[in-house]
Amino acid sequence: MAKQQGLRELLIDELRDIYDAEKQLTKALPKMAKGATSDELRELIETHLQETEGHVERLERVFEAMGETARAKHCDGIAGIINEGATLLKGEFDGAVLDAGIIAGAQRAEHYEMAAYGSIMAWAETLGLGDVVDILEQTLEEEKGADEKLTALAEGNVNDDAAALISAGSPAKAAKEEE
Secondary structure: OOOOOOOOHHHHHHHHHHHHHHHHHHHHHHHHHHOOOHHHHHHHHHHHHHHHHHHHHHHHHHHHOOOOOOOOOOOOOHHHHHHHHHHHHHOOOOHHHHHHHHHHHHHHHHHHHHHHHHHHHHHHHHHHHHHHHHHHHHHHHHHHHHHHHHHHHHHHHHHHHOOOOOOOHHHHHHHHHHH
């Protein structure tokens, strides 16, 4: 017979999942920063790495506040996003095109995390765990801020720089030349 689990157990399960996600990201972000060709993108990733290390610490405080052991549960979702990024870094792209791909991958991770933190905070609020919500609120805002900075960088120049690198003989280049 299946064990009946409640919202608190679901919250703990999701906390363990995002705890693992953040730990995986602390290992993946330096590789992304190293692969970036734009100094601005590299600095943005390095700054977010420091924030991510703080996210791990905050999650440990949340576990403590809930009387739980800080234990990770493998996060398949972020592992997939990280694997896609690793494939991109080993691929055929370079320069601004690679940077555009790195930004897209980083934003996938940010959106994954924002969804997780949003759910966790809603459940904690429902369970009357305002202290947990308070601890995680800063993390959610940092994730949103990182996403906004990535968007600004992409729209500010990276995407345009990548588009300017159209390969000779490509249909896109031929269309541009006809204009």
